Amino acid sequence: MASQTDTTTTTDEELHYCTVHPDREATLRCNRCGRYMCVQCAVQTPVGYRCRQCVRSQEDKYFNASDRDLILVGIICLVLGGIAGWIVGQTGLWLLLILILGAPIGGAIAEIALRVVQRRRGRYMAQVAAGATAVGALFPLLWILLQAGVFVPRLDVLLFAGIAAVAVYGRMAMRG
Ligand SMILES: [Zn+2]
Ligand SMILES: [Zn+2]
Numbered sequence: 001m002a003s004q005t006d007t008t009t010t011t012d013e014e015l016h017y018c019t020v021h022p023d024r025e026a027t028l029r030c031n032r033c034g035r036y037m038c039v040q041c042a043v044q045t046p047v048g049y050r051c052r053q054c055v056r057s058q059e060d061k062y063f064n065a066s067d068r069d070l071i072l073v074g075i076i077c078l079v080l081g082g083i084a085g086w087i088v089g090q091t092g093l094w095l096l097l098i099l100i101l102g103a104p105i106g107g108a109i110a111e112i113a114l115r116v117v118q119r120r121r122g123r124y125m126a127q128v129a130a131g132a133t134a135v136g137a138l139f140p141l142l143w144i145l146l147q148a149g150v151f152v153p154r155l156d157v158l159l160f161a162g163i164a165a166v167a168v169y170g171r172m173a174m175r176g
Contacts, residue, residue, distance in 0.1 A: 019051070030054055062175075065122035073125055074132040076113040081136025081164060084109070088160045089140030098160045106167025109133055114172070126172035130165040137161035 016026040018038035026036030030051035042049045050058075065073075084105050088098060113129060122128075138161045144152050 059123070063121050063123045063125075065117060065120040065125060069117040069120050070122050070125055070128055072117055073113045073122075074128050076116055077109055077129045077132035077168060078136040080109045080112065081133035081161075081168075082139045083136075084164065085137030085140045085157060085160060086143075088137070089144065089154065089157050092156065095156060095159065098156055098163065102160050102163030103167040106133065106164035107171045109164065110168040110171035121172075126169045129172045130169035133168045134161045134165035137164055 016036040018024045018026045018041055019035045020041050021038055024038040024040075026038055028037050028039065028042045028049045029035065030037060030042075031048040032050050032054040035051055037049075037051050041051060043052055043055045045055065091097075110129060138157065140157050141152070141154060144154065
């Protein structure tokens with residue numbers, strides 16, 4: 001740390017204290033607002049050390065989706081996940097096919113949802129989308145339960161729901 005010479009590290013000449021923790025020595029400076037901060041308060045970003053407030057305000061600019069967008073994404077993922085899950089439920093135990101196609105299908109569901117909301121993002125959009133996809137994809141199990149009267153733990157449907165939800169989360173959490 002002492003060998004670092006970039007502008008985010010303070011010099012040894014004068015002692016500074018963390019803006020949040022006045023009792024702690026500040027060894028770093030936020031490269032956006034310039035405040036002094038302790039190691040615990042610093043967040044390492046691709047562009048250097050920043051304080052939590054600056055990281056948060058950057059995120060707020062990035063997360064510009066409205067509640068309506070979030071609901072829309074949830075509904076799209078629920079419906080598309082349901083359709084995909086239903087197809088999987090109808091075709092039977094093609095586990096290899098599910099392993100191969102599960103992630104691309106999940107990625108496609110996320111992509112469609114993102115296009116509908118014009119690529120606006122929300123802080124919890126990835127979680128909502130993944131949850132809705134999983135619930136939708138598991139819906140065929142409920143259908144089977146209602147028809148057969150017994151719970152059938154269909155590995156194909158469970159596997160698909162898991163893979164698709166993870167893929168949706170991954171695509172949504174990805175920037176761009
Ligand atoms: Zn800052
Ligand atoms: Zn601190």
